[in-house]
Amino acid sequence: MFMSSVDIAVRALRQLEAEDIKVLAKIEVDMSRHRYVPERDILMMSGLAEKEIRYRLEKLNGLGLIHRWVGSYIGYVLSTAGYDCLALNALVKMGVLESLGKPLGVGKEADVYDGLTAGGERVAVKFHRLGRISFRQTRRFRGYLLDRRHVSWLYQSRLAAEKEMEALRLVHPCGVSVPKPIGHNRHVVVMGMIEGDCLFKFKEIPNPEAVLNEILENVRLAYLKSRVIHGDLSEFNIILTPSNHILIIDWPQFVRADHPNAEDILKRDVWNIIKFFRRKHGVIRDLQEALDYMKRPL
Numbered sequence: 001m002f003m004s005s006v007d008i009a010v011r012a013l014r015q016l017e018a019e020d021i022k023v024l025a026k027i028e029v030d031m032s033r034h035r036y037v038p039e040r041d042i043l044m045m046s047g048l049a050e051k052e053i054r055y056r057l058e059k060l061n062g063l064g065l066i067h068r069w070v071g072s073y074i075g076y077v078l079s080t081a082g083y084d085c086l087a088l089n090a091l092v093k094m095g096v097l098e099s100l101g102k103p104l105g106v107g108k109e110a111d112v113y114d115g116l117t118a119g120g121e122r123v124a125v126k127f128h129r130l131g132r133i134s135f136r137q138t139r140r141f142r143g144y145l146l147d148r149r150h151v152s153w154l155y156q157s158r159l160a161a162e163k164e165m166e167a168l169r170l171v172h173p174c175g176v177s178v179p180k181p182i183g184h185n186r187h188v189v190v191m192g193m194i195e196g197d198c199l200f201k202f203k204e205i206p207n208p209e210a211v212l213n214e215i216l217e218n219v220r221l222a223y224l225k226s227r228v229i230h231g232d233l234s235e236f237n238i239i240l241t242p243s244n245h246i247l248i249i250d251w252p253q254f255v256r257a258d259h260p261n262a263e264d265i266l267k268r269d270v271w272n273i274i275k276f277f278r279r280k281h282g283v284i285r286d287l288q289e290a291l292d293y294m295k296r297p298l
Contacts, residue, residue, distance in 0.1 A: 036075025096183035157187035167251035
């Protein structure tokens with residue numbers, strides 16, 4: 001039976017001791033300097049006895065949390081499940097997350113799971129997976145990576161999560177219809193529950209003009225009150241809830257309103273939505289009128 005990296009991480013967490021987590025964390029740190037972290041470095045950084053280190057590495061490798069490489073030296077690298085394990089362990093210790101449930105959605109750049117907080121609140125747990133697309137594409141589309149020549153899949157995903165949490169914390173208090181930010185660690189963001197489906201999945205929606213108006217109002221609210229532009233808005237990241245209201249998700253490409261290309265990015269976001277509603281639901285809206293509305297004072 002196929003097991004996702006999250007499944008592997010959750011199963012492994014029950015078997016890990018503090019020393020195992022310590023070894024995983026040391027490998028994570030040294031991956032910024034090595035493609036494969038030398039065994040001797042792990043030994044020096046951990047402060048554990050050589051025999052114990054070898055035991056821990058064998059255990060972690062067997063659980064699928066690290067990969068062993070043998071070349072001019074013996075080295076190790078975190079697997080996706082190993083990175084998931086570190087993030088989940090931290091979120092549980094922080095009191096942000098209590099348990100993980102079924103997957104809510106799997107995409108090119110993220111996996112989203114149902115979860116529960118320690119207080120019993122249902123949440124969405126998003127694992128950023130930027131390593132699934134090519135590094136060239138990642139650098140091309142994600143401005144926050146353009147100043148770094150070498151960025152691992154691990155660090156790319158971590159930056160995406162940090163950006164998304166930053167955006168949610170900016171727009172949510174201003175009343176923009178987005179998931180509530182709850183917490184994050186490494187490449188994982190915990191947010192309010194997401195119920196419904198993306199707009200592109202609906203053949204028909206009740207009162208599409210009202211839905212379009214609600215989307216544009218939320219884009220305007222983010223722009224005027226939070227000074228934030230989504231940066232990648234489309235029918236693929238707008239949720240239509242069971243109550244026929246919208247929720248805007250996937251914010252790691254957001255820019256601020258003082259960004260040099262802010263006007264063009266806002267125009268592209270608005271046009272993507274107008275074009276979709278025209279093509280799919282026959283709702284006609286003038287682009288320039290919509291952009292003028294974006295800047296009309298609240």
